[in-house]
Amino acid sequence: MRLRALLDTDALGLRLLGGEDELDRTVRGVMTTDLRDPSRYLSGGELVLTGLAWRRDAADSEPFIRLLVQAGVAGLAAGEAELGNVPEDLVVACVRHRLPLFAVHESVAFATITEHVVRQVSGERAGDLAAVVDRHRRMMTSGPAGGGPDVVLDLLGSDLDLRAWVLSPTGRLIAGPKVAGPGLPADTCAKLAAEHLAAARTGRRGPHRVTLGSSTYSLFPVRSSGRSPQASRDVRETVLSDWLLAVEADAGDWPEERLDLLRGVTQLIAVERDRRDAARTVRRRLAQEVLELVQTGSAPAEIAARLRVAAPVLLPGLGTAPHWQVVVARVEWQDGDLEGGPVAQSLLEEILVDPSATGPEPSDRIAVAHTGDEAIALVPLPAVSTEHDGSEAGILAEALLESVRDPLAAGLDDDGRVTLGVSASVHSAEGLRGALEEARHARRVAAARAGRVCAAGHQELASHVLLLPFVPDDVRRAFTARLLDPLRDYDRRHRAELIPTLEAFLDCDGSWTRCATRLHLHVNTLRYRVGRIEQLTSRDLSRLEDKLDFFLALRMS
Numbered sequence: 001m002r003l004r005a006l007l008d009t010d011a012l013g014l015r016l017l018g019g020e021d022e023l024d025r026t027v028r029g030v031m032t033t034d035l036r037d038p039s040r041y042l043s044g045g046e047l048v049l050t051g052l053a054w055r056r057d058a059a060d061s062e063p064f065i066r067l068l069v070q071a072g073v074a075g076l077a078a079g080e081a082e083l084g085n086v087p088e089d090l091v092v093a094c095v096r097h098r099l100p101l102f103a104v105h106e107s108v109a110f111a112t113i114t115e116h117v118v119r120q121v122s123g124e125r126a127g128d129l130a131a132v133v134d135r136h137r138r139m140m141t142s143g144p145a146g147g148g149p150d151v152v153l154d155l156l157g158s159d160l161d162l163r164a165w166v167l168s169p170t171g172r173l174i175a176g177p178k179v180a181g182p183g184l185p186a187d188t189c190a191k192l193a194a195e196h197l198a199a200a201r202t203g204r205r206g207p208h209r210v211t212l213g214s215s216t217y218s219l220f221p222v223r224s225s226g227r228s229p230q231a232s233r234d235v236r237e238t239v240l241s242d243w244l245l246a247v248e249a250d251a252g253d254w255p256e257e258r259l260d261l262l263r264g265v266t267q268l269i270a271v272e273r274d275r276r277d278a279a280r281t282v283r284r285r286l287a288q289e290v291l292e293l294v295q296t297g298s299a300p301a302e303i304a305a306r307l308r309v310a311a312p313v314l315l316p317g318l319g320t321a322p323h324w325q326v327v328v329a330r331v332e333w334q335d336g337d338l339e340g341g342p343v344a345q346s347l348l349e350e351i352l353v354d355p356s357a358t359g360p361e362p363s364d365r366i367a368v369a370h371t372g373d374e375a376i377a378l379v380p381l382p383a384v385s386t387e388h389d390g391s392e393a394g395i396l397a398e399a400l401l402e403s404v405r406d407p408l409a410a411g412l413d414d415d416g417r418v419t420l421g422v423s424a425s426v427h428s429a430e431g432l433r434g435a436l437e438e439a440r441h442a443r444r445v446a447a448a449r450a451g452r453v454c455a456a457g458h459q460e461l462a463s464h465v466l467l468l469p470f471v472p473d474d475v476r477r478a479f480t481a482r483l484l485d486p487l488r489d490y491d492r493r494h495r496a497e498l499i500p501t502l503e504a505f506l507d508c509d510g511s512w513t514r515c516a517t518r519l520h521l522h523v524n525t526l527r528y529r530v531g532r533i534e535q536l537t538s539r540d541l542s543r544l545e546d547k548l549d550f551f552l553a554l555r556m557s
Contacts, residue, residue, distance in 0.1 A: 001027050002119040003075050003100055005049070012116060013108035014077060017091050025074045027099030030117040030267070031259060033447050035234075037067055038536065040203050044072030048453060049115055050108045051079045051378035057087035065093040110269050114156075118264040149175035149269050149517070156265070157249075163248040166269060167193055168220065168350055169240050171405035183247070190407055194218055196244045200235060200423035207251045207262070211232045218251035219244050222266045224272060236338055240331070241356065243344035244275055280349065286310040287378050289366035294432045304429035323381040323425040324432060327352065328472050329438040330374050330447070334415035344375035347408075347418065351400050352377055376436065381425055397422040397442065397457035408453045419446040420455040430462065476556050484551040486536040498536075501529045505541065506551050 004023040006014050016023075028045030031038070034053035042048075055061065068076060076099055078086045086103045094101040104113065149166050154177050156162045165184050166175040171193035178184060191212055196219045199208040200238045207218040222243035245266050251259060290310060307324075329348050331340030374517045379395060397420060399407070408418055413476045421443030422437035438458050446456040471486060487498045501519065505526075508515040516526045530541055539546040 001117070003027060005120065006047070006102065006113075006117075008335045009106075009116060012113055013105035013107070014102040014113075015154045017086060017101045017103055019075065019098065022075075022100045023096055023379060025100065027117060029263065030114050032114065033326055036064065038075060039067045039071045041205055042068070042073060043061045043205070046073050047075050047077060049077050049079070049104070049113060051092075052073075052082045053088075054089070055090070058087065060092040061087070061093040062096075065090070065097050065099055069097045069099055073099070076104065077102040077104050079100075079104045079110065081106040087547045093338060107184055111274065114267050115271065118267055119402065129396045140485050147270055150177070152265065152269065153177045157269060160261075165189075165246045167196075167244050167246055168243060169193060169197060169244070170350055170407045172241075172350065172353060174243060174335075175336035186403065186537040189246075190403060193221065193244070194410040196221070197239060197407055198413075200239050200242075201411065203235065207259070208245075209250060209252055214342050215248055216250040218247045218249055220262055220266045221245075222269050234338055236333060236416065238342065240343050240408070241350070243269065245269065283367040284345070284369060286313060287369040287376070290367075290378055290432075291376055291436070294436055297433070300428070300430040303432060307429055312494075315448040323434070325425050326423040326432065326435040327377040327380060327391070327395060327400075328374060328421065328436070329377075329418065329420045329444045330443060332417050332419075340373035341370035341375055343375065344418070345370040348375050348377045350378065351404055352379060352395070376439075378432075386544075395422050397446075397455035399518050401453055401455050405453050412452050416452070418453050419443050421446055422457045424458040439552055449508050480557045483537055483539070483550060490532070490536055491547070496529070496532050498529060501526070502533055502550060503554060505530060506547060506554070510541065510547065 003025050005508065006012060007016060007023075008029075026045060027047050029047070030049065031041060031046045032040065032049040035041075036054045038048070039258070054064060065076070066330075076094060078090060078101065080086060080103055082304050086101070091101060101116060104110070119383055153166070155165050156164050157177050163177060165177075167189055168174055171190035172187070172191055173186075174186065180500055186397050192210060194212045196208060199206070199219070200221065206221045210217045210219060222245055223238070245262070251262070258521040286306075286309075288348065290306050291301065293306060327348060329344040330345040331347065333340060344504070345368045349366055352368075354364045366377060366379060368375055370376070399419065400422070412418065421439045421441065423439040426432060426435045442458055442460065446454040449456075484499065487502065490496055501515075504518050505515045508518060512523050512526060516523045519526065521529075533539075534541055541547060541550070
């Protein structure tokens with residue numbers, strides 16, 4: 001399609017600000033961005049939509065436009081919602097570089113423009129394939145009766161002979177074809193998600209091709225459709241929340257027309273994604289209100305009244321919740337320049353969904369608020385059963401992360417970290433404040449551990465592990481150095497393995513026979529090593545106090 005055709009559609013609300021002589025340029029696609037440098041995602045010929053969140057002052061316009069021109073884009077459409085009008089410095093920069101510039105009225109969603117361009121471009125370049133996209137669009141925008149993304153995937157199968165699935169960033173199956181055929185195993189979903197997140201962190205442009213066993217998959221990112229005026233300026237803001245479209249095919253030899261079609265399909269799925277995100281707004285607000293009451297020490301009766309209002313939204317058809325749990329998550333980036341709270345919020349909304357459940361419906365019962373780098377989930381439990389050991393069943397910290405650890409680690413790369421804490425269940429509003437503090441304590445315990453993705457539950461707060469995270473660093477270093485440095489120095493000089501021997505001895509509860517068997521040593525050799533440990537440290541490993549000191553030193557080191 002030509003740029004000029006955009007002005008002929010009143011529903012798009014576009015107003016030309018410059019570049020009238022360039023309106024015969026061909027539009028090959030559309031992209032929404034607020035990155036300061038979006039060039040790595042551009043292939044040329046796009047209509048770029050921007051909410052102007054990248055612009056801090058007038059000096060930013062010239063380099064931004066220069067990058068777009070170098071990438072060969074067809075034109076630029078700037079939204080008026082953010083600043084009220086398109087700034088003059090942007091108009092001047094576009095005129096200088098002969099780049100057509102449109103203003104988008106604040107009442108028009110970028111998704112409307114995206115859908116229009118996808119339909120037109122597909123129609124002109126892909127012929128009969130455009131009918132597929134249009135059918136998909138009607139299915140996606142006709143509400144619940146249309147069937148949602150599952151029907152889109154069925155159409156991909158029936159019209160293009162492509163098997164495809166929509167996955168969450170952690171590999172949860174959002175949608176899949178309903179027609180007969182083998183499904184996508186959970187471990188395959190997790191591996192595809194990990195590959196996608198790793199590729200996203202490197203900035204590589206999709207689709208990403210992955211071979212698992214005898215099957216090859218092409219992974220297309222499903223990014224925000226641009227419904228929000230502020231698009232992401234940093235890949236880390238959305239890397240743990242964006243969906244992906246996994247197609248069982250090798251897109252490496254596809255013609256450009258077919259690639260454009262699949263990208264158009266992802267844009268249509270993104271519209272559905274944004275619609276579902278918008279539905280979370282009420283639950284997020286409820287969580288924020290309840291948690292503010294809890295944290296400010298409001299009366300339990302006031303909190304209980306707010307929970308009664310929230311229950312029909314969080315537990316549709318089930319009445320009030322007899323039990324609640326609190327989950328706290330924190331996402332921290334190494335350079336500290338990006339707030340982790342929104343990322344942690346999206347992450348909790350994802351991982352608190354039952355991994356065996358398909359579709360987004362289970363998340364309708366999860367309310368998550370965020371502040372700073374922390375997100376807090378208020379999870380209603382309609383019924384809490386009792387395990388064989390007498391403890392109450394509910395959300396278990398490690399179980400939350402068990403199936404998503406690898407994808408999360410790929411998305412965090414080398415500069416991010418997720419820590420998570422889970423409270424015990426409480427049966428009344430009076431217990432929520434204690435549950436919140438318990439979840440925060442558990443998260444601090446998780447933060448004291450090594451690894452990119454760590455979790456701890458309330459069960460661990462009744463042991464020494466609760467105390468270790470709160471020992472000041474200087475005290476920790478002095479304590480461990482006094483006990484363990486003599487042993488480390490000796491091991492380094494003599495290769496004596498005193499530290500491993502000490503660990504095994506304590507782990508075997510001081511049993512000479514069991515420890516010697518574990519280390520494949522003669523008991524006399526073990527006695528010699530333990531004697532050397534005692535000599536170097538002036539401690540006696542037959543005394544409980546000294547055993548405890550060594551145990552804590554090893555845990556803190």
